Amino acid sequence: MIQLSELTKDYGTTIAVNKLNLRVAAGEIYGFIGPNGAGKTTTIRMMGGILAPTSGTVQIGGINMGTHPVECKKMIGFIPDRPFLYEKLTGMEFLKFSADLYNVDRNVFQQKAVLLLKQFALLNWADELIEAYSHGMKQRLIIASALLHDPQVLIIDEPMVGLDPEAVHMVKDILKDLASRQTTIFVSTHTLSIAEDLCHRIGLIHRGNLLAEGSLDELKNIAKLGEARLEEVFLTIIKENAFI
Amino acid sequence: MNTIIALLKPRIRSAMNNLRRGNKKNYWSRILMFGSLGLFFWIGIFIIFYRVLSYFQSVQDFGDILAIKLLSMIVITFFVLLLFSNIVNCLAHLYLSQDLNLLHSLPVTSEDIFWSRWTISTFDSSWMIVAFSLPVFLSYGLIYKATPTYYIIFLTAMISMCVITSALSGIAVLFGAKVLPAGRLRTILIILGVILVISLIFALRLTRPEQLVNPDRFASVVLYLNSMQTPNSVLLPSTWITDSMIAALKNESRTCWINISLTLTFGLTLIFVNSILSQRFYYTGFSKSQTTPRRLFSPLRYKGFNWENLITFLPRESQAFAVKEVRTFFRDSSQWPQLFLMAALIVIYIYNFSVLPIQNMPIKTIYLQNILSFLNIGLVAAVLSAISARFVFPAVSMEGEAFWIILAAPVRIKTFLWIKFFLYYIPLVFLAEVLVISSNYLLGVSSFMMMLSMMTTFFLVPSIVGLALGIGTVYADFKSENPANTVTGFGCLLFMILSFALVAIVIILEAGPVYQIFMADLRGQHLSLLSICWAIISFGMAFFLCVLATLYPIHLGKNHLTIK
Numbered sequence: 001m002i003q004l005s006e007l008t009k010d011y012g013t014t015i016a017v018n019k020l021n022l023r024v025a026a027g028e029i030y031g032f033i034g035p036n037g038a039g040k041t042t043t044i045r046m047m048g049g050i051l052a053p054t055s056g057t058v059q060i061g062g063i064n065m066g067t068h069p070v071e072c073k074k075m076i077g078f079i080p081d082r083p084f085l086y087e088k089l090t091g092m093e094f095l096k097f098s099a100d101l102y103n104v105d106r107n108v109f110q111q112k113a114v115l116l117l118k119q120f121a122l123l124n125w126a127d128e129l130i131e132a133y134s135h136g137m138k139q140r141l142i143i144a145s146a147l148l149h150d151p152q153v154l155i156i157d158e159p160m161v162g163l164d165p166e167a168v169h170m171v172k173d174i175l176k177d178l179a180s181r182q183t184t185i186f187v188s189t190h191t192l193s194i195a196e197d198l199c200h201r202i203g204l205i206h207r208g209n210l211l212a213e214g215s216l217d218e219l220k221n222i223a224k225l226g227e228a229r230l231e232e233v234f235l236t237i238i239k240e241n242a243f244i
Numbered sequence: 245m246n247t248i249i250a251l252l253k254p255r256i257r258s259a260m261n262n263l264r265r266g267n268k269k270n271y272w273s274r275i276l277m278f279g280s281l282g283l284f285f286w287i288g289i290f291i292i293f294y295r296v297l298s299y300f301q302s303v304q305d306f307g308d309i310l311a312i313k314l315l316s317m318i319v320i321t322f323f324v325l326l327l328f329s330n331i332v333n334c335l336a337h338l339y340l341s342q343d344l345n346l347l348h349s350l351p352v353t354s355e356d357i358f359w360s361r362w363t364i365s366t367f368d369s370s371w372m373i374v375a376f377s378l379p380v381f382l383s384y385g386l387i388y389k390a391t392p393t394y395y396i397i398f399l400t401a402m403i404s405m406c407v408i409t410s411a412l413s414g415i416a417v418l419f420g421a422k423v424l425p426a427g428r429l430r431t432i433l434i435i436l437g438v439i440l441v442i443s444l445i446f447a448l449r450l451t452r453p454e455q456l457v458n459p460d461r462f463a464s465v466v467l468y469l470n471s472m473q474t475p476n477s478v479l480l481p482s483t484w485i486t487d488s489m490i491a492a493l494k495n496e497s498r499t500c501w502i503n504i505s506l507t508l509t510f511g512l513t514l515i516f517v518n519s520i521l522s523q524r525f526y527y528t529g530f531s532k533s534q535t536t537p538r539r540l541f542s543p544l545r546y547k548g549f550n551w552e553n554l555i556t557f558l559p560r561e562s563q564a565f566a567v568k569e570v571r572t573f574f575r576d577s578s579q580w581p582q583l584f585l586m587a588a589l590i591v592i593y594i595y596n597f598s599v600l601p602i603q604n605m606p607i608k609t610i611y612l613q614n615i616l617s618f619l620n621i622g623l624v625a626a627v628l629s630a631i632s633a634r635f636v637f638p639a640v641s642m643e644g645e646a647f648w649i650i651l652a653a654p655v656r657i658k659t660f661l662w663i664k665f666f667l668y669y670i671p672l673v674f675l676a677e678v679l680v681i682s683s684n685y686l687l688g689v690s691s692f693m694m695m696l697s698m699m700t701t702f703f704l705v706p707s708i709v710g711l712a713l714g715i716g717t718v719y720a721d722f723k724s725e726n727p728a729n730t731v732t733g734f735g736c737l738l739f740m741i742l743s744f745a746l747v748a749i750v751i752i753l754e755a756g757p758v759y760q761i762f763m764a765d766l767r768g769q770h771l772s773l774l775s776i777c778w779a780i781i782s783f784g785m786a787f788f789l790c791v792l793a794t795l796y797p798i799h800l801g802k803n804h805l806t807i808k
Contacts, residue, residue: 048651052806069656073654076652082645088572089572098653101561101564101653102654103560129575
């Protein structure tokens, strides 16, 4: 469902992403982990069509993002790490705006929006301006709006930033449920426990290079660790590849 | 004191870093450009005042009274301007800046934060007024052949005036923020300020100052002279400042020192009062400002009427953008003052035409009416350029950090820009046509001139909007705390220059053929083949320029925004 081929982003002074190749199948939850400045957000932004790659391609559902961005974006639900929204709209108005852009059926919008707002504990705030929302509430609203058009692919940068434990639990459940219904989920995160709990496969990126990829067990093998947590696997692989 | 200096350092260092070599934003070229423009205005102000004061000097007795009255008016104007600008800046710096949370988490007292912020606010509010007061007071010094004491007194008085207005603003804001959340307070203050300014504009315009030059209007010259000499209240700091300067000009040292001492000690007393009040009220006020106030106005509902139903004919995504744009625009209280001012200026614009004494002019009326109507096209276009600079130019920057929503959405940048274009073009073309038709109606112009004005305006407005939107997109700043501030940047200056140049070229291109057609019509003659060719080429070129100015900047903007 997602295919990155030789994806490169060169900022002139830094190569943020270097010839990245990866595939994510439908219904799979792919965790993208790495230290600060590894190239996670740059990759995510290229996948979301917010940033153009220097070279290489992003394909979503077999469609090239570079040549058919609108068609690709229709399939994607994009959730950035920082919840910047139109502060002068209410939560419900923002959902309506998103629904119009993604062409959500007008007859089902109201019902769907109420359901999502209820699910994300925002229904009582639906008619308040977003400027009055807390950081976590804004993040929940973005997730709700990303799910509004039933995307085939969810691209999420740091999904749990600013969320309380209850919301974290709820979002995890929602993501698992979506994956079970064949939605492809690409999650970039620092929080290794989330990647461990949630992801079918994990890719480890460092200084723009994909160092290792596979299920948790496969990564343990690569790191030559037996019964270890992802944190130890992560540290071992990063240490071994410190020369990159 | 060391803490206050340390708190001021980030601001000083940021300013210095902007001037570093290799800075991508190239501040040196901006400084050079704005510096030259500032110097141009500075010299202009000096020449105007020097000439006016020289003229006053040539009028015996009355001239001196006029010069002193003018000085008093200038000081009061500066005082009021400083007071208003200080209140707005104090609120922003003390309660609304994004970095205040960080500052309040530091191990420093809230008084130290208050003083560092108050200093920055005083500087920001005052430097421009002080800089542009220099040519005014310099011309007074030169005309009155003042001694060096005058210049020392003038500088001391100006600095004291800045301190007094800033300290008074500090007190007002400290009390205000104690009672109301700072965000709400700013909205109310801005609305009150704008009402005050609009009332002043109306009061000034409705008195029809142009009639003051007619001596027949005065019942008695003596009464007038007496009213000019009426002293201002001795309890006002602006009176002390004016009196100290006048006394310095006239070498009356005793009066001068008494007034300047009053000014200085009053400034110091206010600082002391600020110090006490900031200890008691600043932190509680800041704490209150952290809560989001409820909406000032609730949405209007009338029998289930929904204005969104009026635009259902638009494609769905255009409808979504239109609704979002209108809502965010009208809910942003910082936009309201501009709207009020715009409405007031439009009323005055039309009123000015209604009071033109065309019938009393010695020149043939029909000729004059039509010349005025033709020049009116340029004037309306200039007004439209100013409005576009304020509203259309920052339209893309107003998306702010939320611009990712547009980039991630299945909408082409080109579509996004064209939707923005039409959202501003439709109300502006309507406004421009209303201005042109109503002023032409008041002038009583010929139907040819009415048609020409309407058509030219119809084609000039999209080019002005296109220029504003395109250049505004190229110079968009999505990270600014206040995107409306892009109006004061280099890009907006470039837009204004290009827009005025476009309007001037279109007017020049049309002037020749219009004169030929008008005169032929007046004389009842037919146009020659040469005149017809000239008219076709000129109007064709004007049309081509308008189309180019509409399309090309938006194309440039699209290329600039397209993901890289």
